Amino acid sequence: MQEAAPQSFDRVLSSMCTKPHPAAREAAQRFLSANPGDPATYGTVAELEERAVELLATVTDHPDPETAPGYVASGGTEANVQAVRAARNLAATADPNVVAPTSAHFSFTKAAEVLGVELRTVPVDDDYRADPAAVAAAVDDDTALVVGVAGTTEYGRVDPIPELAAIAEEAGTRMHVDAAWGGFVLPFTDRDWSFADATVDTLTLDPHKFGQGVVPAGGLVARERETLDALAVETPYLETPSQATLTGTRSGAGVAGAVAAMEALWPDGYRKAVDTAQANADWLAAALADRGYDVVEPKLPLVAAAVPDDAFDALREAGWRVSRTAADELRVVCMPHVTRGALREFVRDLDRLADD
């Protein structure tokens, strides 16, 4: 154990997590034994969590960031499960369904299985975005939630959130935006995705992804208090009356790291990171296209390209942490730790290994 060191991020191209900001790491180290799940005992970290939620609400253009309901979850999966759970609990039907594009993260499959709701996935359009007509056709009286993704896991696409929210509103159902990965990228683009852009009930965005916090730190922000009320379970033995989170004990390090990263980087630091990441993604996409690979245009800092399986396997054997889309494309997430130098080296290795 003494010798075990985490691998370097140098060749990690597959992760939506990244090297934390130094301030996040430093803050996290001081909160390795604090539990935000027990605020009456661990008051300092509870106050930090209030600040974290205010910052998350600011990033997402919440109408009232200072009183926005939300919490720091373990990640996007927990936040998405909770959004579905709130919708299920607030729905009038006994047989609720959730309508989401096929591009939605697998956490919605997990949510449906855990919570006993039906997940209706509907096709995306030619640019991998949710098709509003297909969503509208899938919605019925038992629909508890419409899901839009703002920064998809495979291709970094942003669904037409205002159109989807209008469908949800028309149907009298709730609207959730999964911006787990995109949340700290989209404020620096012209995309519509936030509380200010549409009638969104809940929104996921993860400090431990482009937020550059430490792992684990996800975020759930709700428009209205009723969302958290719908999740609350009574908590005997704690000197607080109820708990709205999915887990009980939570990461104080994650909370402290999230606050430190957001205070250090919002907004200018994030803007700079996004600009660099997008430039890197554009460079990689061009380099791969030059070599004759079919590339999906990186509208956000995520590149997918049709690279043969043999080359993919050889790259992994050479130590590159890359992963694949469902359509078997190579997928590179240009997180802040991914440098232009690393991408150049990656392309050199690809040239060498694809020839073998």
Added chain:
Amino acid sequence: MQEAAPQSFDRVLSSMCTKPHPAAREAAQRFLSANPGDPATYGTVAELEERAVELLATVTDHPDPETAPGYVASGGTEANVQAVRAARNLAATADPNVVAPTSAHFSFTKAAEVLGVELRTVPVDDDYRADPAAVAAAVDDDTALVVGVAGTTEYGRVDPIPELAAIAEEAGTRMHVDAAWGGFVLPFTDRDWSFADATVDTLTLDPHKFGQGVVPAGGLVARERETLDALAVETPYLETPSQATLTGTRSGAGVAGAVAAMEALWPDGYRKAVDTAQANADWLAAALADRGYDVVEPKLPLVAAAVPDDAFDALREAGWRVSRTAADELRVVCMPHVTRGALREFVRDLDRLADD
């Protein structure tokens, strides 16, 4: 933010978490950006998690620790929810119920709400332990799980696990033991609680409680592989086929800290910590009884005593982090960070404040 420091543990008497072992803190600091939820990317922490599960299985007398199924969860709540979820998914009935004593942790209430199963709580006996006759009476054809607690949250009691497991076996249903807090205490007592003592299907024990890891680190250990199979959801975009956890991203720090603490302390360090904690609890119980308070005998290192509300409130105002049982008793958890000196000071403050 820069100034925010976690409060000291000096006056924390209400928490089931504790100051981490120095080796745990050191290991955790190196894994603040590793995600055990993505083992194909973060291979080092994935190997550490295998070691963590082997150690947890050793502590719980699993018949085959080296291949024991399990994982490091965010805490006892997640582990308990997952035990209920596995039981629900493996049950033949469409309307499953879970039978647990009223002393079971509130995470079972949360599990029932989240998972859509019925929770049947049955009375405890005069010593706050599950009553096997009441459990047997509550079990029916729709029962998916019987829960026993090995170290209850309020009084530190150990349910008659072999009797409860026999009831579960007779009924053809699964058996779960919640030893979230007791798991690192009970190996040094003569209690029956582990895989070796009864036919237990799943067991919760938390490295971040008496295990002295960092927060968050809970543990779920299963007797058979089918438990994790029943929880698995497919995971596109990850280079691993499925994920059996409730959350997606998880704490690398929690995993690394758990391994470091268990390697440093199992078994002798834990034995010493338990002996000291029990002696402290016995001392506090005697001191409170001497002063005329009704005290519940601390069979494990947890003291409950009927202290008037005024004195309780005054103690909290004086900075003591104490909490209450459902019956409104003062509750002191003698975790490793709780010293005899702190308890002496606490009793002095109680004497002073109760007189006011």
